[in-house]
Structures are given as C-alpha cells and as structure tokens.
Amino acid sequence: MSTVGKAISLLELFSVDEPELGLSDLARRSGFDKATTRRLLVALAGHGFVEQDIGTRHYRLGAGLSRLARIREARFPFLQTAVPLVRDLAASTAETVHLSEFGVDRLVTVHVEHPAWANRVNIDIGQLLPLHSTASGIAYLAFARDETVKACLTGSLDAFTAHTLIEPAAISRCMSEARERGYSICDQGYEEGVISVAAAIRGADGFALGIIAVAAPKARTTAAAITERGLAVREAAREISMRLNGENLQILRRQA
Amino acid sequence: MSTVGKAISLLELFSVDEPELGLSDLARRSGFDKATTRRLLVALAGHGFVEQDIGTRHYRLGAGLSRLARIREARFPFLQTAVPLVRDLAASTAETVHLSEFGVDRLVTVHVEHPAWANRVNIDIGQLLPLHSTASGIAYLAFARDETVKACLTGSLDAFTAHTLIEPAAISRCMSEARERGYSICDQGYEEGVISVAAAIRGADGFALGIIAVAAPKARTTAAAITERGLAVREAAREISMRLNGENLQILRRQA
DNA sequence: AAATAACGTTTCAAATAATGAACCGACCGC
DNA sequence: GCGGTCGGTTCATTATTTGAAACGTTATTT
Structure with missing residues (x-):
C-alpha cells in the first residue's frame, strides 16, 4: 500500500462512535508500527487533518477536513440542498431517513435523521453501505454508469443475511424494477428485520449522484406503508435533483 | 516533505474558485513531477479523497472528505451550532459574516454569509486567515493557549497593508483590548479598505475554539457601527459557546 | 508505596517505496 | 498534417519510509 493510502486508512479508523483514538490504539487497529503510525499522524496533523488533544494526547479528525469538505460542498451543494428535504421526509414518515453519496465502490452516508421512536433503525454518519445489498445501493445502480454496475457485479458478493441477493441476475432484476418504479425496495438484505426504500438523486446527465432512503423495522411496516x-x-429525490440541476445546470452539463 | 504532506498539498490546490483541476495543472502548481502527481492522485482517489470527471478527466475533491468532515462534525457540532447564528448576524448587520476554526497555525474559514450589497467584503469558504493581522486572528489569540500565542509571535510577521501591526507588543495590546472588550477590531490590517470585528467562540476550558467575525468596507462604516x-x-459568540458547551459539557470538560 | 504495565516519543541501519526523464497515444487548434 | 498539450505509463536510480529497540512519563496494579 502506498504511504498515502496508509495515512488515509488511519483517518478511516475514526468514526462517530470512536471519534478520538490514542496512538497505540491506532497502531494496533491499522496494523502499522507505532513509529510509523506516529509519523503519519504528524504529517496529517501538519496539514490539519488530525488534531491532538492537549490533555489526553488522543487524536481526532481536524479542521483541515472541514475546510476541504466545505470547498467541495461549495462547488456541489449536495448536502445543503438535500438536508431540508431529508428532514421533511423524516418528519412525514417518522422513520430513519439517510442520505448517501457514491465513493470509490460503496455509498457514503453523509446525513441521517432519526425518528423519536426507541425502536428504530440506527445509522451513523460516515457509515459505508455496499451497493448490491441495500435499497440505497440498488437505487444507485439503477441509474449508474455501466462500468460501475459491471464493477459491482463482477467478483463475489457478500451475503449479509439469509435474504441478501447475491446472484447478478437477481440484482439486475431488482435494479430494473427500481428503475421502472422510481424507487428501490430492500427487504432485510443488509440487516435482519430492516426494510428500506430508496431513490436516486440524479444529475443533469441522468446518472445517479446520491441516494435518499427510508429505513424502518420490518415488524411495524405494512405493504401499504412501503408503497407510500x-x-x-421518489418525490424527495426528484425534488433534490431538480434543485441541484436547476441552480447548477451549466456545471452539471459540463460533466455529461 | 513527507509523501503524505505532498498528497495533502495537492488537495489544498483546490479552492472554491478552482474546484476542478487537470493533471498537468496540478503537477505544475504543486511543483511535483507529472508521474508523481498522478500516483498521488490515484492513491487519493482510491480512498475517495478526489474524484475524476469521466468527461474532462479533471480531478475534484471527493466524497471521502465529506464523510470524514461529517464524522468530525458529529462529535463536535461546530458548524451545525454556529451557522444559524451566523445567518442571524448577517441579517441584522447586513455585512459579510464569517466563521472560522483554528487549524495548524492559521484560521480556516468554514462558513460565510454575504449581504446583498454589490459593494461588500468577499470571503470564500476555505480561505485561510493569518492570526496576527485579522480581527478573527486577534480574537482567537486573545483566548488561545500560551504556546499558540508564543508560536505566532515568534518569527517575522508579514505586513499585508501599511496598517498591519507586526510588532509583538502592539499585537499583544490588541489582544488585551479584545479580551477586555469581548471583541477585537482590525482596521485594514489584512486588506486595504476593510474593517472587521470578531469574537472568540470558547470551549468549557475557556480557550478559543473558533471565531465569528463581521467584515465591512471601511467607507460606509462609522465608529458607532463598529461598537454596535x-x-x-460578542453576543453571537457567547451564544454559540453556550450552546456548544451546554450540549457537550462532558466532552469539553474532558479536554480541559 | 513500590512495582508494573502502558503510553507517547525518538533513533538509526535496513528495506522499500517514491521519483522523474523519457516515452506513448489521443486530442485540439492552426 | 503539424506542433503543442493533454493524460497516462515505464523503469533504473534515489530518497524516504520502516520497525525493533530503547527512553522517559504516566497510569494502573500489587
């Protein structure tokens, strides 16, 4: 692995649940030597990608990341545009609603709204979702480039539950249905007892940019609720797509 | 420079004004060889830190950065908490209001609200501000750790305009005034014709975490307006600090 | 209170990964 | 068709990264 890759994989050890980690801990989890880990952290800290707590000496993600993320967001206001509609949808459905973007080969959860229920589907910001076994993933694939679809369906696919579809043909069928219907359904494909629906947010070129999804405990979900x-x-995704493409038509056209 | 540092400095070439750059361009600006630049970009792309436009082959900042920034923000909801108050302040002052965090040795602008005026102070998200010659910087230093202040005042300080204070003693005086007053004033210290006021957002330990500032063209700014x-x-900074420390008291205490 | 374990940090010879000049094919404007 | 620029690739040379060991400090255990 490249040194850069190592440094980034250190950053990826941080999560919402564990936002601060010590040097030894980072070394252990990354598998790098303590000295190596430290040198990487120092390099990252030099550019504000990590900060070190003065008291505990633990490391956490730094302001430099916020800066770059905001620059990205200024060019392509995905979050800014989508979050209000995610909120509305969470309010009207009273279930967990999450928003994801595509990154490398998975979906990256960038925003979540949880309902007040005690029994709810819990999703953390930053969580990575596989493409083939989630409603979000299927909705994305339904409007993704052929290369992306092919890359996803080649190689063996993990079965997370007994319900996970792992045959390319079955997944393709799901994608077609999602494309016609305008939204995907995934019944316990990623986690037992969870049923989700999702729709693709699309650019002016027609390809999916991100995903909005509703996830709920299957126990209290009727077939009618799923359709609703x-x-x-679908409507929320359409609205987000419209707002994005309306305001940034020229930029998105350029990508096509 | 470490390889990691090189990779990050590539990321830092992107800005709000130039959110997409080609390989040769990046190589030229960074001073790295084209082959080196590309290897670094490939490593970054492998983790979603940059994406490549399929059509133009240009690179842009990737979703992986949004992910990490959101994880950071989940732990320490600086933006989330502060942005509404930045908006309010922008509405009531009808001038540019910007929000910054401290990173490495400068301030990192993470949010900006611009007024409707044509003649206004323009600040981009991601812009880096020096500590010694901006209202924001002085307000930060006024409540920063001694090490930070010392590190800033040692070595030669750049004079950006004829008004920039560069003698440590004069800067210390500014800091004291800001501490007593509760806000700092910087009269054309960074750019000719711009006058700013700023106040520190502070953690439970009393040290500055970030800054909120109002910047305006000096031409239309009266002494009374400055005080107002x-x-x-000051009030906005106090309110943000309170909201941050109220909700996350246990976390902030731990840092103290 | 002493012993011990764990932590962050530093060092330096050995190992490995980064480097860059040259090269390739593709594309664009002339 | 031609010169220029683009993104991308190659490979011997070179410089950077690496990790075991050791150090001083700080918690934890005895």
Whole structure:
C-alpha cells in the first residue's frame, strides 16, 4: 500500500462512535508500527487533518477536513440542498431517513435523521453501505454508469443475511424494477428485520449522484406503508435533483 | 516533505474558485513531477479523497472528505451550532459574516454569509486567515493557549497593508483590548479598505475554539457601527459557546 | 508505596517505496 | 498534417519510509 493510502486508512479508523483514538490504539487497529503510525499522524496533523488533544494526547479528525469538505460542498451543494428535504421526509414518515453519496465502490452516508421512536433503525454518519445489498445501493445502480454496475457485479458478493441477493441476475432484476418504479425496495438484505426504500438523486446527465432512503423495522411496516414511503422518497429525490440541476445546470452539463 | 504532506498539498490546490483541476495543472502548481502527481492522485482517489470527471478527466475533491468532515462534525457540532447564528448576524448587520476554526497555525474559514450589497467584503469558504493581522486572528489569540500565542509571535510577521501591526507588543495590546472588550477590531490590517470585528467562540476550558467575525468596507462604516457590531458579534459568540458547551459539557470538560 | 504495565516519543541501519526523464497515444487548434 | 498539450505509463536510480529497540512519563496494579 502506498504511504498515502496508509495515512488515509488511519483517518478511516475514526468514526462517530470512536471519534478520538490514542496512538497505540491506532497502531494496533491499522496494523502499522507505532513509529510509523506516529509519523503519519504528524504529517496529517501538519496539514490539519488530525488534531491532538492537549490533555489526553488522543487524536481526532481536524479542521483541515472541514475546510476541504466545505470547498467541495461549495462547488456541489449536495448536502445543503438535500438536508431540508431529508428532514421533511423524516418528519412525514417518522422513520430513519439517510442520505448517501457514491465513493470509490460503496455509498457514503453523509446525513441521517432519526425518528423519536426507541425502536428504530440506527445509522451513523460516515457509515459505508455496499451497493448490491441495500435499497440505497440498488437505487444507485439503477441509474449508474455501466462500468460501475459491471464493477459491482463482477467478483463475489457478500451475503449479509439469509435474504441478501447475491446472484447478478437477481440484482439486475431488482435494479430494473427500481428503475421502472422510481424507487428501490430492500427487504432485510443488509440487516435482519430492516426494510428500506430508496431513490436516486440524479444529475443533469441522468446518472445517479446520491441516494435518499427510508429505513424502518420490518415488524411495524405494512405493504401499504412501503408503497407510500416509496412514492415519498421518489418525490424527495426528484425534488433534490431538480434543485441541484436547476441552480447548477451549466456545471452539471459540463460533466455529461 | 513527507509523501503524505505532498498528497495533502495537492488537495489544498483546490479552492472554491478552482474546484476542478487537470493533471498537468496540478503537477505544475504543486511543483511535483507529472508521474508523481498522478500516483498521488490515484492513491487519493482510491480512498475517495478526489474524484475524476469521466468527461474532462479533471480531478475534484471527493466524497471521502465529506464523510470524514461529517464524522468530525458529529462529535463536535461546530458548524451545525454556529451557522444559524451566523445567518442571524448577517441579517441584522447586513455585512459579510464569517466563521472560522483554528487549524495548524492559521484560521480556516468554514462558513460565510454575504449581504446583498454589490459593494461588500468577499470571503470564500476555505480561505485561510493569518492570526496576527485579522480581527478573527486577534480574537482567537486573545483566548488561545500560551504556546499558540508564543508560536505566532515568534518569527517575522508579514505586513499585508501599511496598517498591519507586526510588532509583538502592539499585537499583544490588541489582544488585551479584545479580551477586555469581548471583541477585537482590525482596521485594514489584512486588506486595504476593510474593517472587521470578531469574537472568540470558547470551549468549557475557556480557550478559543473558533471565531465569528463581521467584515465591512471601511467607507460606509462609522465608529458607532463598529461598537454596535462588536457587541452583536460578542453576543453571537457567547451564544454559540453556550450552546456548544451546554450540549457537550462532558466532552469539553474532558479536554480541559 | 513500590512495582508494573502502558503510553507517547525518538533513533538509526535496513528495506522499500517514491521519483522523474523519457516515452506513448489521443486530442485540439492552426 | 503539424506542433503543442493533454493524460497516462515505464523503469533504473534515489530518497524516504520502516520497525525493533530503547527512553522517559504516566497510569494502573500489587
């Protein structure tokens, strides 16, 4: 692995649940030597990608990341545009709604709204979702470039539950249905007892940029609720796409 | 420079004004060889820190950065908490209001609200501000750790305009005034014709975490307006600090 | 209170990964 | 068709990264 890759994989050890980690801990989890880990952290800290707590000496993600993320967001206001509609959808469905972007080969969860229920589907910001076994993933693939779809369906696919579809043909069928319907459904494909619907947020070129999804405990979800939520999530995705493409038409056209 | 540092300095070439850059361009600006630049970009792309436009082959900042920034923000909801108050302040002052965090040795602008005026102070998200010659910097230093202050005042300080204070003693005086007053004033210390007031957002330990500032063209700014804005920005900073420390008291205490 | 374990940090010879000049094919404007 | 620029690739040379060991400090255990 390249040195840069190592440094980034250190950053990826941080999560919402564990936002601060010590040197030895980072070394242990990354598998790098303590000295190596430290040198990487010092390099990262030199550019504000990590900060070190003065008291505990633990490391945490730094302001430099916020800076770059905001620069990205200024060019392409995905979060800014989508979050209000995610909120609305969370309010109207009273279930967990999450927003994801595509990154490398998975979906990256960038925003989540949780309902007040005690029994709810819990998703953390930053969580990575596989493409083939989540409603979000299927909705993305339904409007993704052929290369992306092919890259996803080649190689063996993990089965997370007994319900996970792992045959390319079955997944393709799901994608077609999602494309026609305007939203995808995934019944316990990633976690037992969770049922989700999702719809793709699309650019001016027609390809998916991100995903909005509603996830709920299957126990309290009727078939009628699924349809209702599906239509709502489809509508929300359409609205977000419209707002994005309306305001930034020229930029998005350039990408096409 | 470490390889990691080189990779990050590539990321830092992107800005709000130039959010997409080609390989040769990046190589030229960074001073690295084209082959080196590309290897670094490939490593970054492998983790979603940059993406490549399929059409133009240009690179842009990637979703992986948004992910990490959101994880950071989940732990320490600086933006989330502060942005509404930045908006309010922008509305009531009708001038540019910006929010910054401390990173490495400078301030990192993470949010900006611009007024409707054509003649206004323009600040981009991601812009880096020096500590010694901006209202924001002085307000930060006024409540920073001694090491930080010392590190800033040692070595030669750049004079950006004829008004820039560069003698440590004069800067210390500014800091003291800011500490007593509750807000700092910087009269054309960074750019000719711009006058700013700023106040520190502080953690439970009393040290500055970030800064909120109002910047305006000096031409239309009266002494009375400065005082009024100073009090408003002080109040906004106090409110943000309170909200941050109220909700996350246990976390912030731990840092103390 | 002493012993011990764990932590962050530094060092330096050995190992490995980064480097860059040259090269390739593709594309663009002339 | 031609010169220029682009993104991308190659490979011997070179410089950077690496990790075991050791140090001083700080918690934890005995």
